[in-house]
Structure formats: structure tokens, C-alpha cells
Amino acid sequence: MSSIKLDIAKSGVVITEEMKAHAQQANELLHSGKGAGSDFLGWVHLPSSIDEKQIAAIEAQAAKLRAKAEVVICIGIGGSYLGAKAVLEAMSNSFEHLHRKHENPTVLFAGQNISEDYTYELLDAVKDYSIAAIVISKSGTTTEPAIAFRIIKAEIEKRYGKEDAATRIVAVTDKARGALKTLSTNEGYPTFVIPDDVGGRFSVLTPVGLLPLAVAGVDIKALVAGATAMEKATDASVPVDENLSAQYAIVRNELYRAGKKTEILGSYEPKLQYVGEWWKQLYGESEGKDGKGIFPASVTLTADLHSMGQYIQEGERTLFETIISVAESKHTVKVESDAENLDGLNFLAGKRISQINRMAELGVQLAHIDGGVPNIRIELPRIDEASIGALIYFFEKACGISGYLLGVNPFNQPGVEAYKKNMFALLDKPGYEEESKRIKARL
Ligand code: PA5
Numbered sequence: 001m002s003s004i005k006l007d008i009a010k011s012g013v014v015i016t017e018e019m020k021a022h023a024q025q026a027n028e029l030l031h032s033g034k035g036a037g038s039d040f041l042g043w044v045h046l047p048s049s050i051d052e053k054q055i056a057a058i059e060a061q062a063a064k065l066r067a068k069a070e071v072v073i074c075i076g077i078g079g080s081y082l083g084a085k086a087v088l089e090a091m092s093n094s095f096e097h098l099h100r101k102h103e104n105p106t107v108l109f110a111g112q113n114i115s116e117d118y119t120y121e122l123l124d125a126v127k128d129y130s131i132a133a134i135v136i137s138k139s140g141t142t143t144e145p146a147i148a149f150r151i152i153k154a155e156i157e158k159r160y161g162k163e164d165a166a167t168r169i170v171a172v173t174d175k176a177r178g179a180l181k182t183l184s185t186n187e188g189y190p191t192f193v194i195p196d197d198v199g200g201r202f203s204v205l206t207p208v209g210l211l212p213l214a215v216a217g218v219d220i221k222a223l224v225a226g227a228t229a230m231e232k233a234t235d236a237s238v239p240v241d242e243n244l245s246a247q248y249a250i251v252r253n254e255l256y257r258a259g260k261k262t263e264i265l266g267s268y269e270p271k272l273q274y275v276g277e278w279w280k281q282l283y284g285e286s287e288g289k290d291g292k293g294i295f296p297a298s299v300t301l302t303a304d305l306h307s308m309g310q311y312i313q314e315g316e317r318t319l320f321e322t323i324i325s326v327a328e329s330k331h332t333v334k335v336e337s338d339a340e341n342l343d344g345l346n347f348l349a350g351k352r353i354s355q356i357n358r359m360a361e362l363g364v365q366l367a368h369i370d371g372g373v374p375n376i377r378i379e380l381p382r383i384d385e386a387s388i389g390a391l392i393y394f395f396e397k398a399c400g401i402s403g404y405l406l407g408v409n410p411f412n413q414p415g416v417e418a419y420k421k422n423m424f425a426l427l428d429k430p431g432y433e434e435e436s437k438r439i440k441a442r443l
Pocket residue numbers: 077078079080136137138139140141142145199200201202285413416
């Protein structure tokens with residue numbers, strides 16, 4: 001039994017035997033490796049293949065960084081950043097930075113943009129703290145993290161000398177290829193390998209996500225255990241009637257065929273905002289190709305009801321919504337009674353904030369359905385490592401099935417290269433001389 005519940009009753013889709021057969025075939029293709037992109041299916045059995053030894057190696061390296069640094073800067077972009085950021089936000093106290101006693105180092109992120117101000121402010125913010133870095137790039141050649149790493153590496157070497165720097169910098173990259181691999185070998189950095197057959201956006205349960213999370217004090221064993229349970233619950237041997245990932249994949253594809261071209265992932269827990277960002281990459285890069293694909297958007301509620309709510313309720317009727325609902329809050333806060341009741345809120349006295357949030361959620365769901373926005377609901381029992389691990393694998397498996405149902409290769413991202421060529425040409429990178437002339441003439 002999965003810890004996650006899926007409610008598709010308000011999506012308006014009735015799953016037929018034919019739809020089940022297609023989804024079953026798609027799931028079998030993921031398991032047999034006979035579908036498109038079969039070189040990148042290492043994630044399918046990844047959770048159950050992570051053994052005690054791998055976890056122990058990651059935790060041992062994390063302990064070394066924790067002992068040395070108050071701030072660990074995690075450098076990466078896309079799949080080499082979003083998974084760790086999403087889980088870290090979900091598991092952290094929302095006001096961590098104001099808590100005086102820091103049991104765990106603060107994990108900050110860099111290399112996910114090329115902003116000069118971000119870079120300056122990051123270096124400035126850490127100047128009074130001891131620092132270390134984890135540099136993550138599967139290809140080892142991505143420009144954004146490479147620039148950030150050059151700057152942060154120089155800062156670490158300036159502060160601690162080259163020898164100590166080599167104990168404060170850990171690389172996560174390909175086992176053999178790429179500039180980062182060469183650099184790490186030359187400098188003697190401890191290195192973790194990203195398996196060849198796991199693509200960036202499916203890599204959160206490799207050292208790409210697990211190392212920074214272990215540094216931050218997240219229970220990575222429980223995270224992996226949650227994902228492993230979902231791996232079993234969505235195996236090809238599990239019938240579609242019990243396979244939540246297959247059901248979600250079917251429903252979203254049926255809605256897409258019916259003209260619902262945008263899926264909005266929403267949550268009433270602000271801690272899950274970055275789960276939305278991770279999910280957008282997972283689905284956007286996997287499905288948005290060949291002129292097809294649902295556009296993945298995300299909202300945090302109720303905040304965004306006051307910005308996007310009008311559009312969702314009455315704008316173009318091309319939307320459907322998937323809500324991640326959390327059954328149980330960690331803490332209890334109640335609305336108190338007020339003798340004067342000037343704000344008129346005494347009707348809420350004695351209620352928990354989570355009860356009010358739940359009524360908002362149910363009210364919004366019905367309003368949106370009435371407005372022509374079909375609704376899918378994913379319920380987590382609570383926000384903890386096991387549930388988040390299960391959610392990650394649930395979405396990954398559904399993404400693989402969904403991509404095959406859509407008829408695309410969900411495991412490549414040819415479109416990501418287009419901007420790089422232009423950027424290198426504009427920056428006069430050696431080898432881009434012809435492109436340089438052409439592109440500059442267009443400016
Ligand atoms: O999913 C993907 O493959 C991409 O989004 C990559 O994760 C992203 O481009 C970063 O690549 P790399 O890890 O090679 O630096």
C-alpha cells in the first residue's frame with residue numbers, strides 16, 4: 001500500500017480498459033528497456049538498488065563537510081540542482097535562517113543563474129562563515145555552474161590554501177567524461193559518480209541530490225525508502241487499477257487530448273513550492289518536444305489565488321489542476337477567540353489553521369471545477385522524507401509512462417542546446433567564429 005493517495009474523481013476522466021492497456025504497455029516498455037530513450041532508464045530501479053554501503057559513503061562525506069563548514073555551497077543547474085533544492089525546502093523549517101542554534105550547515109545554491117549580483121551577494125553573505133562546496137554537473141561542461149565554480153573554488157583556495165581546499169570541495173559528475181571530471185582528478189577532489197543511465201532531471205536520488213541533502217541533515221535513508229516503496233507500488237507487475245503513476249499519466253494525457261494544454265501543479269503548503277519547480281523541469285523537459293506536450297505551470301496557494309486565481313477561474317479554458325494536498329500538519333496553531341471580535345473572525349475560534357486551509361482547498365477545488373478546470377488530487381499523509389521520496393518516484397514513473405503515451409522520447413532534451421550555441425557565439429568562444437559573425441549581424 002502506498003502512502004500517497006490519488007483522487008481522479010474530479011478530473012472528469014473515466015479510465016477505460018483501452019487506456020489501461022496503453023499505460024500498461026508504456027510501463028512495460030520502461031521495464032523492458034525497449035522504448036525510446038532506453039539508455040536513460042537507470043532511474044526505474046534506482047531506489048531499490050541503493051544499498052547501505054552507498055548511503056554510508058554519502059553520509060561519511062557529508063559528515064566531513066559538516067565538520068568543516070558552516071555554509072556548504074551547492075553548485076549546479078537544472079537536474080543538478082532542483083531536486084536537492086525541492087527536498088531541502090520541503091524538509092526545512094520555513095524560518096531556518098533566523099534560528100540561532102544551527103545543528104546543520106546552511107546549504108546555499110549557486111550556478112543556477114549567471115547573475116553578477118547574486119554571485120556578489122552570495123560571496124558577501126558567506127564572508128564571516130567557514131565554507132565548503134559541492135559542484136555537480138553530469139556533463140561536466142555546463143557553463144553556468146562552471147563559471148560559479150571557478151569563482152567559488154578561487155575563494156576557497158584563497159581562504160584555506162590549495163591543500164585544504166581539496167578537502168572542502170566535492171565533485172559529483174560523470175565517471176570519465178567532461179571538464180569537471182578532469183579538473184577533479186587533477187585537484188584530488190573526492191568525487192561521486194552520476195550513473196550514465198540516469199538523466200539529470202531523474203537524478204535526485206543519486207549523489208546529485210543525496211549528498212547535499214545529507215549535508216543539510218535530511219534523513220536520506222528514509223527518503224530512499226519512501227521512493228523504494230513507490231518503485232514497488234508502480235512496478236510493471238502491478239495492474240493499472242492499483243498503479244497510481246499509471247493512472248495519473250492516463251488522466252493528464254486524456255485531458256491534454258481534450259484541449260487542456262496547461263497543467264498547474266498547486267499546493268497549499270509553501271514548503272512545497274520547489275517541488276513544483278522540480279516537477280516543471282521533469283515534465284517540461286521530458287514532454288515538451290516534437291511540437292507537443294502539456295505546459296507545466298505551478299502555483300502556491302492560497303497566495304496565488306490573489307494573483308493567478310482570476311485567470312484559473314475564468315481565463316482560457318485550457319487548464320487543468322493537480323493539487324498536492326497534505327493531510328497532517330506538523331505543528332498545531334489555533335485561532336483564538338477575541339472578546340471584541342472587531343475582525344468578525346470569532347466563527348473560526350478554536351479551529352486549527354490547517355482546518356481552515358483544508359476548507360480553502362476544498363472550496364477552491366469545487367470553484368475551479370465549476371469554472372471548467374478539471375482537478376486531480378495527490379494526497380501526502382504528511383511532509384516527511386518518506387512521503388517526499390514516494391512523491392518523487394511517483395512523478396518520475398508517471399512522467400516516463402506519460403511521455404510514451406504522448407509519443408515522445410521523454411529522456412532527451414535536444415531543445416536545451418539551442419540557446420547555448422547563440423550564447424557561445426555572442427561570447428566569442430573559440431570554434432564559434434562563423435556563428436559569431438552571423439549572430440552579431442542579427443543584433
Ligand atoms: O535534465 C537534464 O539533463 C538537464 O536539465 C541537466 O540536468 C542540466 O542541463 C544540467 O546539466 P549538467 O548536470 O550536465 O550540468
